[in-house]
Amino acid sequence: MSKVIKGGTIVAADRSYEADILIEGDTIAAIGPGLKGDEVIDAEGAYVIPGGIDPHTHLQMPFMGTETAETWESGTFAAASGGTTMVVDFVIPGDEGMIAALDTWEERAARQASIDYGFHMAVTGWSQQIFQDMGTVVGRGVNTFKHFMAYKGALMVNDDEMHASFTRCAELGALPLVHAENGDLIASLQQKFMAEGNSGPEAHAYSRPPEVEGEATNRAIVIADAVGVPVYIVHTSSEEAHEAIRRARQKGIRVWGEPLVQHLLLDESEYANPNWDHAAQRVMSPPFRDKKHQDSLWAGLAAGSLHVVATDHCAFTTEQKRMGMGDFTKIPNGTGGLEDRLSLLWTYGVEKGRLTPNEFVAVTSTNIAQILNVYPRKGALIPGADADIVVWDPKAGKTIKAATQKSAIDYNVFEGFEVSATARYTLSRGALVWDSTSQSQPQPGRGAHVGRPTYQAVGRALSTWKELVAPRPVLRDPKMMPIGV
Ligand SMILES: NC(=O)NCCC(=O)O
Ligand SMILES: [Zn+2]
Ligand SMILES: [Zn+2]
Numbered sequence: 001m002s003k004v005i006k007g008g009t010i011v012a013a014d015r016s017y018e019a020d021i022l023i024e025g026d027t028i029a030a031i032g033p034g035l036k037g038d039e040v041i042d043a044e045g046a047y048v049i050p051g052g053i054d055p056h057t058h059l060q061m062p063f064m065g066t067e068t069a070e071t072w073e074s075g076t077f078a079a080a081s082g083g084t085t086m087v088v089d090f091v092i093p094g095d096e097g098m099i100a101a102l103d104t105w106e107e108r109a110a111r112q113a114s115i116d117y118g119f120h121m122a123v124t125g126w127s128q129q130i131f132q133d134m135g136t137v138v139g140r141g142v143n144t145f146k147h148f149m150a151y152k153g154a155l156m157v158n159d160d161e162m163h164a165s166f167t168r169c170a171e172l173g174a175l176p177l178v179h180a181e182n183g184d185l186i187a188s189l190q191q192k193f194m195a196e197g198n199s200g201p202e203a204h205a206y207s208r209p210p211e212v213e214g215e216a217t218n219r220a221i222v223i224a225d226a227v228g229v230p231v232y233i234v235h236t237s238s239e240e241a242h243e244a245i246r247r248a249r250q251k252g253i254r255v256w257g258e259p260l261v262q263h264l265l266l267d268e269s270e271y272a273n274p275n276w277d278h279a280a281q282r283v284m285s286p287p288f289r290d291k292k293h294q295d296s297l298w299a300g301l302a303a304g305s306l307h308v309v310a311t312d313h314c315a316f317t318t319e320q321k322r323m324g325m326g327d328f329t330k331i332p333n334g335t336g337g338l339e340d341r342l343s344l345l346w347t348y349g350v351e352k353g354r355l356t357p358n359e360f361v362a363v364t365s366t367n368i369a370q371i372l373n374v375y376p377r378k379g380a381l382i383p384g385a386d387a388d389i390v391v392w393d394p395k396a397g398k399t400i401k402a403a404t405q406k407s408a409i410d411y412n413v414f415e416g417f418e419v420s421a422t423a424r425y426t427l428s429r430g431a432l433v434w435d436s437t438s439q440s441q442p443q444p445g446r447g448a449h450v451g452r453p454t455y456q457a458v459g460r461a462l463s464t465w466k467e468l469v470a471p472r473p474v475l476r477d478p479k480m481m482p483i484g485v
Pocket of ligand 1 (some may be wrong): 229235283284285286
């Protein structure tokens, strides 16, 4: 049975225009005026946009002695209700290793997800086994590897390990991702603040100033450039990190920056809240910054020196956050956002003139699909693409409230924020997964894994250029060499 989305204005990353969209099965069959289908989806007065892609989530992730409370079922339904049709989640291997961890993530996602998904794999050390497993993981459709420069004693890798892993990424045609904060420095600052009796959630922010992020961002870029591999910096939160990215891009280095909607809209005053729970619920890494940093991130999105907006959705309940009462270093790090990312970015980005509607589509979907190498299957409204489509209603506002959210946790860091636009309908490969006019339910098992091929063109360009400019020994005439020394 075909469907036609009628009466809306299509907003793509490159242009806006009025047309209907015909869907047959999983994909877009045609785009144009006056199309007919078996079922009509009303887009009158609305925009029609490619489904959002959240490139950074942590669903059911074991972390800091507990596990994130957002399940694949609740998380992907929450995402769909907010206009997101694909999440890319981080597989974090423990002692079981990469392959067994990937099996676990795949099994959970396949059983529970309402929308499509992909995976990034974390590299948390270095060994022959990891070297080998990275090849296997790439063969299973995972083309991105995450490196934590923070979380000392847990997930952190050092420069040697990062260099080895980046080199392997280059060989495989994979893209390294980096959590860029100087983990050694943070560990020292944490100890210092605890010793001084500074043990509340605010000390989390004191121990992670923007400089530690800027330094690590620069270091990650230098290592990637030395290896000859592109690099993607996750949760870019500060002007210092943005500056390192800008500087590198000016030199022709391929580096991408990912601000989060939380860092764009929430600031460090949250940690000064007299209510401990309120402050702890907002503990994440990097922490919220001040207005100067927020302005820098918005400017980067408009200017093209930052590229995508994610959520790093890593949702713990208030109860879990209380594990850090009396010791801020034990508060599980992470905040939520995947349900509200599009509404917030539209309201505080597009409605305020910081982004055009087309830039909004680029940073929430198209750029992400391109960088993660699933474009134009995802991130595009063109015939043949997956019918991951949102009918986006710019007049259907709401107030964000934990009491009405789909997310499984008991609070929302954006509680009380007014948003002016929401998803009227969300379609995932042609199936309605969110209908704001009725009570939609999760559709566990509907979502599918989207394998992502390796990056051939950029790898070839980088290795060709590296070879051309490689330092070479000077071939000297023996007559010009000193004799008898
Ligand atoms: N960001 C955060 O605080 N928690 C999730 C893990 C990570 O991405 O660092
Ligand atoms: Zn991180
Ligand atoms: Zn994360």
